[in-house]
Amino acid sequence: MPSFGVIGSCQAYGVAESLKGWVPGATAYPLNAGSVAAMSEDDQQQLADKFTACDIVYIESVDRISKGPLTAAALSAKVRVLRYPVVVYTGLHPDCIHVYNGSQLIQTHMGPYNSALVLAAFNAGLSPARTEALFNRFAFASLGYIDQREAATAEMQRYFEGLGFTCMEFVDKIFMHTINHPYVEVLHDITKQALDISGFQRDQNDVPAPVDTLLEGASWPIYDGVGEYSSYVFRGHANKGEDRDIDLAEFIVRSFEVYKEMGTLLSPPAVERAAEFITSEVIM
Amino acid sequence: MTTPYSHKPSSSFWRRAVANPDPSTVDPVIESPFIIESSDRIATAGSCFAQHIARTLMREGYRYLVTEEGPSEQNYGVFPARFGNIYSTLQLLQLFQRAYGLFSPNDQVWRQDGAFVDPFRPQVSAFETEEDLEADRARHLSAVRQMFEKSDIFVFTLGLTETWMSKADDAVVPLAPGVAGTSTSSEYYFSNRSVTQMSADMSSFITKLRVVNPTIKVILTVSPVPLIATFEPRHVLVSTCYSKSALRVVAEEISTSFDDVAYFPSYEIITGHHNKYKYFAEDLREVRPEGVDHVMGLFKRHYLNQDKAKGPNPEAHSASQSSQPPTPQKITQKEMDELYHVICDEEIIDA
Numbered sequence: 001m002p003s004f005g006v007i008g009s010c011q012a013y014g015v016a017e018s019l020k021g022w023v024p025g026a027t028a029y030p031l032n033a034g035s036v037a038a039m040s041e042d043d044q045q046q047l048a049d050k051f052t053a054c055d056i057v058y059i060e061s062v063d064r065i066s067k068g069p070l071t072a073a074a075l076s077a078k079v080r081v082l083r084y085p086v087v088v089y090t091g092l093h094p095d096c097i098h099v100y101n102g103s104q105l106i107q108t109h110m111g112p113y114n115s116a117l118v119l120a121a122f123n124a125g126l127s128p129a130r131t132e133a134l135f136n137r138f139a140f141a142s143l144g145y146i147d148q149r150e151a152a153t154a155e156m157q158r159y160f161e162g163l164g165f166t167c168m169e170f171v172d173k174i175f176m177h178t179i180n181h182p183y184v185e186v187l188h189d190i191t192k193q194a195l196d197i198s199g200f201q202r203d204q205n206d207v208p209a210p211v212d213t214l215l216e217g218a219s220w221p222i223y224d225g226v227g228e229y230s231s232y233v234f235r236g237h238a239n240k241g242e243d244r245d246i247d248l249a250e251f252i253v254r255s256f257e258v259y260k261e262m263g264t265l266l267s268p269p270a271v272e273r274a275a276e277f278i279t280s281e282v283i284m
Numbered sequence: 285m286t287t288p289y290s291h292k293p294s295s296s297f298w299r300r301a302v303a304n305p306d307p308s309t310v311d312p313v314i315e316s317p318f319i320i321e322s323s324d325r326i327a328t329a330g331s332c333f334a335q336h337i338a339r340t341l342m343r344e345g346y347r348y349l350v351t352e353e354g355p356s357e358q359n360y361g362v363f364p365a366r367f368g369n370i371y372s373t374l375q376l377l378q379l380f381q382r383a384y385g386l387f388s389p390n391d392q393v394w395r396q397d398g399a400f401v402d403p404f405r406p407q408v409s410a411f412e413t414e415e416d417l418e419a420d421r422a423r424h425l426s427a428v429r430q431m432f433e434k435s436d437i438f439v440f441t442l443g444l445t446e447t448w449m450s451k452a453d454d455a456v457v458p459l460a461p462g463v464a465g466t467s468t469s470s471e472y473y474f475s476n477r478s479v480t481q482m483s484a485d486m487s488s489f490i491t492k493l494r495v496v497n498p499t500i501k502v503i504l505t506v507s508p509v510p511l512i513a514t515f516e517p518r519h520v521l522v523s524t525c526y527s528k529s530a531l532r533v534v535a536e537e538i539s540t541s542f543d544d545v546a547y548f549p550s551y552e553i554i555t556g557h558h559n560k561y562k563y564f565a566e567d568l569r570e571v572r573p574e575g576v577d578h579v580m581g582l583f584k585r586h587y588l589n590q591d592k593a594k595g596p597n598p599e600a601h602s603a604s605q606s607s608q609p610p611t612p613q614k615i616t617q618k619e620m621d622e623l624y625h626v627i628c629d630e631e632i633i634d635a
Contacts, residue, residue, distance in 0.1 A: 129388075130385065130388055132385075133384075133385025133388070134384075134385045134386075135385075136384050136385060136429060137384075137429070137433060137496045138384040138386070138492065138495055138496050139384070139385070141495045141496060142495055281386050282385075282386050282387075283381065283386060283387045283388075283453070
């Protein structure tokens with residue numbers, strides 16, 4: 001039975017589980033690349049030895065390991081490597097962004113995810129109630145949120161095709177929990193393609209996708225006009241228990257509380273655009 | 285000998301198009317830039333004359349959009365949402381801005397006879413508590429958003445230039461404080477809007493409207509109903525002339541500067557010289573049913589596809605268009621009753 005290595009983001013775990021489904025009896029070793037930097041050189045080498053013993057190592061196309069024996073370049077000298085696409089898609093969650101305070105990723109109820117519109121409204125001094133009132137189609141259309149899906153889809157198609165993959169199976173559906181957490185069915189489809197591209201025999205039946213572990217994480221709502229259906233339930237990580245699901249009003253209040261505690265936050269372009277929208281359209 | 289006017293159609297000549305024809309057959313519509321299909325969802329707003337258009341569309345079986353439903357005795361169904369009459373261009377723009385969270389006026393509640401009323405639709409309903417009012421307003425503004433986003437055709441009747449605005453934030457109310465409810469927190473001032481201001485209001489409104497509904501078509505009309513009263517220190521006749529003239533210019537400027545924005549000349553049909561002011565009732569203000577029928581007959585002919593289906597007018601640009609308008613329909617008691625149900629809340633100014 002073949003053995004597979006999988007190196008990438010948190011998505012690597014879903015790919016590894018999917019490999020075991022598509023190729024019954026196979027072994028698959030996932031590695032979150034983000035954990036490598038904190039490892040000792042010996043630990044890295046031990047892992048590298050483990051991966052070079054695999055039949056193939058699937059590595060996300062975005063390099064997250066910059067040095068050592070676990071880089072794509074180092075591994076490809078010793079073992080067959082196939083780069084596969086990491087799924088990052090803003091088309092369904094154009095308001096969902098990461099925000100930094102220096103090098104610190106700001107955590108909200110949604111974990112590392114923030115709303116560009118909420119942060120811009122906070123910066124502009126709007127009240128939570130007035131911020132909530134901006135969550136409508138006029139703001140979304142003005143901010144380019146509604147058109148973002150088409151642009152993001154085109155970008156994803158270009159990116160996937162550049163790696164020899166296709167996203168056509170899922171890109172027209174609702175397929176993301178957040179901007180970088182895809183449904184496991186997406187990873188399952190990518191895994192199937194990776195096996196076919198690399199020539200490994202797989203189960204030709206419609207193998208069910210593995211358990212979606214990313215369901216434990218946050219799930220950002222899809223806004224009005226962006227998807228076929230919309231809601232404003234902000235679902236945080238499962239470890240929040242009964243407090244996991246909160247509505248828009250509560251999410252805004254809690255986000256404001258987070259921002260009040262922070263100093264000057266870095267404003268990503270999405271926040272700048274939202275700030276311009278507020279300046280030009282909102283009567284203070 | 286030919287002149288630049290030699291090849292102009294009969295509709296270009298006063299004698300042939302206005303003075304000579306039977307008054308009920310005068311048709312000042314040359315061509316309509318688009319047709320309303322039976323599948324189109326239509327919304328109307330504006331002064332009380334806009335209610336006639338709404339009623340005709342409903343009666344004719346067109347898809348008159350109602351996004352806020354409820355019993356008619358509580359003023360539901362008069363317009364798509366329960367916003368009441370919208371008299372001024374800035375009131376319309378601010379309705380959009382309030383609906384989309386862009387404007388949150390300082391004055392949210394007025395008092396009237398112990399009840400709470402919405403300053404922006406004081407005649408629509410009175411509420412026992414402020415909370416009831418706020419909950420209803422949230423539903424209402426949601427319905428307004430639905431209207432703007434779902435309608436294919438938006439018909440707006442420009443009504444007044446004279447407005448009352450809050451000193452706190454320029455929020456426009458349809459009726460001056462004291463006429464229907466009073467403010468306990470803000471003072472209001474009188475403003476007679478200029479053409480420049482109103483064109484800017486309408487331009488801003490249509491631009492914003494098309495952000496949420498890029499394909500919507502707009503039909504502008506000017507209310508032929510004179511002012512019930514003027515706050516200007518001058519004769520009401522002079523103020524009426526200014527108001528209608530300015531609104532007509534705004535309609536012209538906007539309809540010629542935006543695609544898919546049409547001007548429908550209901551104002552000219554009612555007030556034109558051809559009928560010697562006979563379309564007005566004894567009070568010289570209320571429009572008689574015959575006048576409404578003349579207007580709506582031409583509206584049906586030129587804009588509603590069911591009449592177009594009877595066959596195109598082969599001489600759309602010729603005199604025959606002016607000489608063969610639709611035959612005025614017989615006025616029924618039901619129509620008379622409907623006219624009396626048109627809600628003109630400004631009339632309480634002169635009560």
